[in-house]
Amino acid sequence: MTAQLLDGKATAAAIRRELAERVAKLTADSGRPPGLGTVLVGDDPGSHAYVAGKHRDCAQIGVASLRRELPADATQQQVEDVIDELNADPACTGYIVQLPLPRPLDANAVLERMDPAKDADGLHPANLGRLVLGVEGPLPCTPRGIVELLRRYEVPLAGARVCVVGRGITVGRPIGLLLTRRSENATVTLCHTGTKGLAWHVREANIVVAAAGSPGLITKDMLRPGAAVLDVGITRTEHGLLGDVHPEAAQVAGWHAPMPGGVGPMTRAMLLANVVEAAERNANTA
Numbered sequence: 001m002t003a004q005l006l007d008g009k010a011t012a013a014a015i016r017r018e019l020a021e022r023v024a025k026l027t028a029d030s031g032r033p034p035g036l037g038t039v040l041v042g043d044d045p046g047s048h049a050y051v052a053g054k055h056r057d058c059a060q061i062g063v064a065s066l067r068r069e070l071p072a073d074a075t076q077q078q079v080e081d082v083i084d085e086l087n088a089d090p091a092c093t094g095y096i097v098q099l100p101l102p103r104p105l106d107a108n109a110v111l112e113r114m115d116p117a118k119d120a121d122g123l124h125p126a127n128l129g130r131l132v133l134g135v136e137g138p139l140p141c142t143p144r145g146i147v148e149l150l151r152r153y154e155v156p157l158a159g160a161r162v163c164v165v166g167r168g169i170t171v172g173r174p175i176g177l178l179l180t181r182r183s184e185n186a187t188v189t190l191c192h193t194g195t196k197g198l199a200w201h202v203r204e205a206n207i208v209v210a211a212a213g214s215p216g217l218i219t220k221d222m223l224r225p226g227a228a229v230l231d232v233g234i235t236r237t238e239h240g241l242l243g244d245v246h247p248e249a250a251q252v253a254g255w256h257a258p259m260p261g262g263v264g265p266m267t268r269a270m271l272l273a274n275v276v277e278a279a280e281r282n283a284n285t286a
């Protein structure tokens with residue numbers, strides 16, 4: 001058996017086509033396109049590649065790009081000045097601060113300084129709080145992309161056992177909150193590097209979200225045959241990019257979101273969706 005491909009690349013392209021129509025309408029109605037800002041600090045090649053991808057996506061659907069770049073030795077004050085500037089700029093509908101920030105910058109203080117209404121990543125404490133409360137607001141892009149991918153491929157979620165591996169702020173922590181909403185109704189176990197008996201937890205799961213950043217962590221012997229496995233890990237090595245799911249694991253899986261081509265493109269599509277939705281909210285209150 002080989003797994004059915006959860007094709008994030010094709011799904012993200014379809015979502016971008018849907019969004020492009022909404023962008024055209026927003027632009028015609030307001031006389032200016034929605035704008036996505038990115039704040040990139042330092043020279044991490046991965047971060048530069050991701051941010052470049054986000055701006056390519058924007059260009060494709062007619063969203064304007066506002067790029068802000070700072071050197072690796074930027075001060076906390078310099079970063080926060082850029083935040084204040086984007087908060088005040090009417091051309092900026094929403095923006096992201098590319099994480100991680102170089103040491104010793106305080107990412108939490110930067111996130112708190114953002115205008116929550118312009119938080120395209122859903123990572124401002126007020127928006128994470130809304131997620132906990134079940135109140136509408138921008139959702140974190142990767143968890144939202146994963147739910148959207150599972151929905152579009154009709155992977156059963158209600159009553160499913162989901163094992164999330166990784167407790168990071170962008171994926172592992174928030175995804176359980178989405179998947180355990182009544183509308184999704186899954187049961188989520190959050191595993192991490194301190195989990196004892198990881199293989200047992202993974203083997204219980206109908207859906208495995210591998211977001212630990214540990215190459216090849218999820219092996220084929222750990223998976224329940226027929227399970228859906230989503231590879232969220234990206235580790236840059238001299239042999240190229242490695243995911244958290246061992247290549248052989250797809251042989252026993254029922255569904256497989258590979259890296260590349262799975263969750264990454266969906267993350268980018270959901271960032272665009274958050275910006276378009278913010279622009280639509282602004283149009284309705286203007």
Ligand SMILES: Nc1nc(=O)c2c([nH]1)NC[C@@H]1CN(c3ccc(C(=O)N[C@@H](CCC(=O)O)C(=O)O)cc3)C=[N+]21
Pocket residue numbers: 049050053096097098099100121141142170234241259260261262263264265267268
């Ligand atoms: N504030 C913030 N928000 C983020 O959403 C955020 C972040 N910081 N920091 C880093 C991670 C990583 N991330 C990716 C997004 C898309 C791909 C992606 O499109 N990957 C493609 C290509 C992979 C490649 O060639 O690099 C794929 O998987 O097919 C990857 C990684 C967003 N992140």
